[in-house]
Amino acid sequence: MAQDIFDKVNAILADINGANPQGKDEVEQFRIQYLGSKNILKPLFGEIRNVENERKREFGQLVNSVKQAAEKKFEELKAAAEEASESAEAGSFDLTAPGEPLETGSRHPISVIRNRIIETFSRIGFTVAEDREIEDDWHNFSALNTPEDHPARDMQDTYYLLHDTERLLRTHTSSVQIRTMENQKPPIRAIFPGRVYRNETISARAHCQFHQVEGLYIDKDVSFADLKQTVEYFAKEIFGHNTKIRLRPSFFPFTEPSAEIDISCFICGGDGCNVCKYTTWVEIGGCGMVDPQVLKNCGIDPDEYTGFAFGMGVERIAMLKYRVNDIRLFFENDVRFLKQFDSAW
Numbered sequence: 614m615a616q617d618i619f620d621k622v623n624a625i626l627a628d629i630n631g632a633n634p635q636g637k638d639e640v641e642q643f644r645i646q647y648l649g650s651k652n653i654l655k656p657l658f659g660e661i662r663n664v665e666n667e668r669k670r671e672f673g674q675l676v677n678s679v680k681q682a683a684e685k686k687f688e689e690l691k692a693a694a695e696e697a698s699e700s701a702e703a704g705s706f707d708l709t710a711p712g713e714p715l716e717t718g719s720r721h722p723i724s725v726i727r728n729r730i731i732e733t734f735s736r737i738g739f740t741v742a743e744d745r746e747i748e749d750d751w752h753n754f755s756a757l758n759t760p761e762d763h764p765a766r767d768m769q770d771t772y773y774l775l776h777d778t779e780r781l782l783r784t785h786t787s788s789v790q791i792r793t794m795e796n797q798k799p800p801i802r803a804i805f806p807g808r809v810y811r812n813e814t815i816s817a818r819a820h821c822q823f824h825q826v827e828g829l830y831i832d833k834d835v836s837f838a839d840l841k842q843t844v845e846y847f848a849k850e851i852f853g854h855n856t857k858i859r860l861r862p863s864f865f866p867f868t869e870p871s872a873e874i875d876i877s878c879f880i881c882g883g884d885g886c887n888v889c890k891y892t893t894w895v896e897i898g899g900c901g902m903v904d905p906q907v908l909k910n911c912g913i914d915p916d917e918y919t920g921f922a923f924g925m926g927v928e929r930i931a932m933l934k935y936r937v938n939d940i941r942l943f944f945e946n947d948v949r950f951l952k953q954f955d956s957a958w
């Protein structure tokens with residue numbers, strides 16, 4: 614008789630361990646059945662009187678362990694059911710919810726400046742020409758008066774193509790000046806925006822890729838005064854009408870005479886600051902009168918035509934204009950950075 618009762622309790626224990634109710638309702642049924650106020654275990658307590666005295670303790674322990682097993686199982690089932698309903702909720706779609714606004718992109722600050730430069734020059738009759746980034750030695754160096762053994766080649770650390778020392782990533786967009794002069798008869802009045810590459814250690818102030826805008830004006834009787842006027846017009850348009858320019862004698866193999874272009878520091882207005890390093894002048898590019906040999910190299914008669922050329926770095930101008938102190942930011946493309954410039958002009 615007593616063994617019967619033990620068997621019944623053991624059967625209930627097996628049922629509990631094997632139970633697999635699904636969903637909240639079935640789990641609740643499980644709770645009522647094994648843990649509710651009228652649970653299936655209760656009547657068994659009454660049967661204890663039928664158990665021999667020496668096995669009463671054993672029976673009590675067994676009933677208790679069944680109760681504990683039911684509690685443990687219930688906790689597990691409850692947690693699983695909650696998790697399942699949460700993930701079902703996450704997957705469900707509220708079709709009536711208002712849509713999330715689409716994020717619109719913003720123009721890259723380098724594009725903003727580049728477009729502004731193009732617009733400024735197009736107002737005084739300059740057209741835009743673009744060309745390849747992988748250049749040959751002739752267009753990047755030799756035609757620009759920079760033969761193989763010329764020390765000026767060291768000024769620009771060049772990336773050559775593997776297994777092809779004739780071809781390289783252009784180090785400046787002066788190569789497009791050459792291509793334009795080869796293909797077009799003067800008068801020529803054009804600017805050349807584009808990406809250029811130099812084998813430089815990347816730092817806050819230098820990068821191995823950057824953008825330039827170069828310009829070229831070839832016609833009869835073009836003089837250094839025309840160059841100066843053009844540069845001054847440009848500087849005032851970009852940096853403000855109080856801006857002054859200074860042309861500082863320099864050297865480039867493709868221009869003679871050559872000059873660096875400085876603008877008066879528009880940040881401190883002449884008081885001295887850390888942008889102009891307390892000199893009140895900031896360098897923005899180079900320029901000069903096109904060397905007669907360069908004209909000859911492109912089939913233009915230097916006795917008939919003269920011209921000027923200039924070149925400047927777009928990142929440099931953007932850094933000055935927007936007070937950005939690390940050139941790498943322009944290439945990392947963090948939208949939190951990029952978003953700040955779209956309407957900045």
Ligand code: DAH
Pocket residue numbers: 784785786787827828865868898899900901902921922923924925
């Ligand atoms: N190509 C020069 C550079 O990348 C910049 C430059 C200087 C361009 C003088 C010119 C120029 O056209 O006349 O450093």
